[in-house]
Amino acid sequence: MSYLDAPRLHFSGWFQADVSTINNDVRTFQNDSFVPEYQQYNQNGSWNPEGTGIFRFLDCAVTGGALAGKALRGAGDDPAIGMLLENADQRAPGKLVDLDPQQQMVSQIWGMQLRLLDAARKAVLQGEFKPVAFCNLWQRQKSGVPMDQKLAANYQSVLEDIAWDAALDSPLLRALREATEDGLLSIAFNVYGYGRDATIPRYTMGHVVGSIGPYLRGEPKHFVRGRQMIAMPSGKSPLAPKNGVYDAQGQVASDLSALTLDLGNTLPIKSADSGFEDLGPLVIGVLSFNPPAELVADIPANSVALIGEVPYQTPDWYAQTAGVIDFDLSANPRAQSFLPACPLLLLSPQPSGFYKVLMQESLDGQYLRADDFVFRLDPGERDRLEFYATRYGQPLAGAGIALSATEGFMGGSGGGDTMTPPTRPHAAIPDIGTPTDAIAYAATATTDAAGRAQVELRASDAGPGRPRGYIAGQLYGIGYQLAAQPSGYVANPLNYVSVLVYSKTEPPAAPTWYDDIQPLFTQYGNLYPIMSRYVVDLRSYDSVITRLKALRLAFSLPRRDPNHMPVTRDLSAGDRATILRWLDTPAPDGLPLLGKPPLAPTVAETPVAAAAVAQEPAPVDLAPLQSAGKSAFVLQYLARRKAGQGQEPGDTP
Known part of the structure; x- marks a missing residue:
């Protein structure tokens, strides 16, 4: 079960992502070349230099649902409709965190609590959002300023530590409580229309629609083990699909009586605050045969069993359903006969009586996904990759999986072409993926009877060292694919694993400010001026010693808090231990040890290894509101690939 199962509820509203942007360019991490101008608005592309990192829902409410085969549209259908969906009221909101300035394509939400409030503002449901990165990023918006606002993505995870009100007067919520397992709920939501232009009222805000449903034990937490429809690539950009529609996932009932499909992140929108682009009538069908290759042309009507129309132009349909649509197949034996072994199609009827194929289920119905695809590992730490393989939504047993290193969309500067103002030599752009022996995993795996496979992920005891010089740790990408997938298979280029392996730090017995703390704190003080201006100047010993208790608490909190x-979660366990030891090791004056100013550059200023440097970023044509963001990151990737410096995600597994 997942958010696609009934009982489920849908919600709609706004989100805020008040991201900090100075750290979007890896070169700003070098203390020696940092200049105060980088902390000003639109210097070096920093369009939100005082960002807090906050991610939260705003003015968000339950707008619809599904229960016992019935669609719920208003409060008269169920008391849950109209309830507010808010964040925590007794603690800070969640945080939006990139894995690294050289990997900004897997932004994660950490520490977010969600609460469902009744008319008296009593919490009838409360849960902790399990951290996850967005996926399925694409250029959804078709008009407007060419900036990140045109991009859209979705999040899928689970709510943990669920707490229910003992007295629920909502049949929908009671049924949801009874249907879910392991104290979890499945949640998915789509984000789009983000405003990163400081001149508009909804700066740092965007639209969100989503769904909450039951979770079934043993299911993946971050995608649906069901039917996967994959958009055809355009050849221009991996984020601009050929037919203007994007990936979708769904599931067919075990008795073939129903199909539930999520089109919430599939259809293009006109502008950030408008409705869908008019694509004409759209229908879902199932092909009458299993094609050996992707369909790219029109197909005759007798080759497809129609399932139903997509009512995307119906007023309030998107807000009330989050794009999730149920199709009743009980009176459609033709579709039922084809569904077990033939692909689903998104079709556009043509005047000729044929249908244009806008999107098709993955070739031969085969699909492979790593459930969690973002990892942070300290030296010597181990974790596991968990894969699920399916064929037409059913577990694919005995399937071989091939794994190997990939660059993915990682690398580059993450910022613009140049660093301004050019008052001093700026930092070089480090390479990623070196040394290769800092991370280890098996090159192959085989799925079990349930279509699952686990691969241990290990960071070496020594860690990667400091191959990137002024920025600690190293990035690694792991590509994966079915070893025997059909020729011509089209995969989602975002489906790879990103790993940050921290550099190893042994906490000194008596850390001092100058030797051990100042290099770390100065970097964060540079990158997050809101801290220095309003809380504590991390670059100043005199300022830091006025906030010792608060700093001790913040650095000792678990990563999910x-x-x-730091908000970025990019500090190793060794560095955190060093900071905490310094805070707890007073000098005779009762304050943390100051030490003596260094005579040589500190470790934070270690030059990047010459063999691991891309000297300058590949030039890209950026509009003023594209720099230091996801659009710039993708354009840099395309420029590097064109120059032969990178590889297409999926070129190697």
């Missing part, structure tokens, strides 16, 4: 410091 919204007040964890």
Whole structure:
């Protein structure tokens, strides 16, 4: 079960992502070349230099649902409709965190609590959002300023530590409580229309629609083990699909009586605050045969069993359903006969009586996904990759999986072409993926009877060292694919694993400010001026010693806590231990040890290894509101690939 199962509820409203942007360019991490001008608005592309990192829902409410085969549209259908969906009221909101300035394509939400409130503002449901990165990023918006606002993505995870009100007067919520397992709920939501232009009222805000449903034990937490429809690539950009529609996932009932499909992140929108682009009538069908290759042309009507229309132009349909649509197949034996072994199609009827194929289920119905695809590992730490393989929504047993290193969309500067103002030599752009022996995993795996496979992920005891010089740790990408997938198979280029392996730090017995703390704190003080201006100047010993208790608490909090410091979660366990030891090791004056100013550059200023440097970023044509963001990151990737410096995600597994 997942958010696609009934009982489920849908919600709609706004989100805020008040991201900090100075750290979007890896070169700003070098203390020696940092200049105060980088902390000003639109210097070096920093369009939100005082960002707090907050991610939260705003003015969000339950707008619809499904229960016992019935669609719920208003409060008269169920008391849950109209309830507010809010974040925590007794602690800080969640945080939006990139894995690294050289991997900004897997932004994760950490520390977010969600609460469902009744008319008296009593919490009838409360849960902790399990951290996950967005996926399925694409250029959804068709008009407007060419900036990140045109991009859209979705999140899918689970709510943990669920707490229910003992007295629920909502049949929908009671049924949801009874249907779910392991104290979890499945949640998915789509984000789009983000405003990163400081001149508009909804700056740092965007639209959100989503769904909450039951979770079934043993199911993946971050995608649906069901039917996967994959958009055809355009050849221009991996984020601009050929037919203007994007991936979708769904599931067919075990008795073939129904199909539930999520089109919430599939259809293009006109502008950030408008409705869908008019694509004409759209229908879902199932092909009458299993094609050996992707369909790219029109197909005759007798080759497809129609399932139903997509009512995307119906007023309020998107807000009330989050794009999730149920199709009754009980009176459609033709579709039922084809569904077990033939692909689903998104079709556009043509005047000729044929249908244009806008999108098709994955070739031969085969699909492979890593459930969690973002990892942070300290030296010597181990974790596991968990894969699920399916064929037409059913577990694919005995399937071989091939894994190997990939660049993915990682690398580059993450910022613009040049660093301004050019008052001093700026930092070089480090390479990623070196040394290769800092991370280890098996090159192959085989799925079990349930279509699952696990691969251990290990960071070496020594860690990667400091191959990137002024920025600690190293990035690694792991590509994966079915070893025997059909020729011509089209995969989602975002489906690869990103890993940050921290550099190893042994906490000194008596850390001092100058030797051990100042290099770390100066970097964060540079990158997050809102801290220095309003809380504590991390670059100043005199300022830091006035906030010792608060800093001790923030650095000791677990990574999932919204007040964890640093907000970016990019500090190793060794560095955190060093900071905490310094805070707890007073000098005779009762304050943490100051030490003596260094005579040589500190470790934070270690030059990047010459063999691991891309000297300058590939030039890209950026509009003023595209720099230091996801659009710039993708354009840089395309420029590097064109120059032969990178590889297409999926070129190697």
